Amino acid sequence: MNFGQLIVITGPSGVGKGTLVRLLLERHPEWYLSVSATTRAPREGEVDGKDYYFFSKEQFEIMIQAEKFLEWAEYAGNYYGTPRTPVEEQLHQGNYVLLEIELLGARQIQQTFPHAVKIFILPPSMSELEDRLRKRAKDSEAVIERRLERAKEEIAASGEFDWQIVNDNLETALDEIESILVTTRNQKSENL
């Protein structure tokens, strides 16, 4: 039987997870990116089923009870989660499935999918991360400080992951992620 590979990509806010995942999918259009579910309101231009699956709080809580999420968490008063069915379907079809998720979600995946390849993206330095957060967002000084403090907490957990990739040069980081996945595939073949 064919069985795919679950790949968890996590790292602090501002480290460039989203860009890395987008470029990985450009290189590998055959890979599947999990679409998260959320109870927060759609922002302008966001498409239901593409950017997120949008649910009401009541719907989301029923789905939690019914174990419809591989992982879920609450941030700033809203729920976020990874719907179970599409991920499992893609894996059963033998596909690679990417999850771009936060630390707490990644820890839950570790429980349910111990064979997932878990990759932590590190910033080249804290000052570089600070620059990126400042350039990207129109956040207030207090919000940036809080994000940096949370980033430190998250990076402190990077050793919980199978691989740590520094996102200094995008192309190099992509090559490293690809070579991890190729190694994983070869190791799996050897074990058959």
Place this chain on the structure above:
Amino acid sequence: MNFGQLIVITGPSGVGKGTLVRLLLERHPEWYLSVSATTRAPREGEVDGKDYYFFSKEQFEIMIQAEKFLEWAEYAGNYYGTPRTPVEEQLHQGNYVLLEIELLGARQIQQTFPHAVKIFILPPSMSELEDRLRKRAKDSEAVIERRLERAKEEIAASGEFDWQIVNDNLETALDEIESILVTTRNQKSENL
């Protein structure tokens, strides 16, 4: 001309740097471990020239002025540094030289030896690091808390290094460090 390889090993207090370095030297007795200089008093059983080179504060400051250190820093009122001459001699003889140093020293080495292989040792998790600090030391609760806080700050800088190795299983971590050094040697040969 033969030219060796400088290897910098750093990571938070309690992560197991010392054990890793000791076991690396058991596997490779031909490698050279740099002995640090310090102005702190020798502890019982410590041998001058083996555990540390012990200097007075005045001697140490004269050596700083004379640029006798590859890196140096002050911790808790004492100086610590890496004497330049023995390291340079070993490198010129074509040997591998290991430096087990703190973050600030490692950053100074990055300036003077940009081609050093810089390895950051990560704990498998913060709770594991906490366990190790508690088991190892008879430190007070306040000291352990401070060490953990400093560990978080240091781990936040792990992306500044070429490689991040999780010290979960000692043998695995040693194998990973060895394979990094073999890869480095091969890359150097290819560039000749």
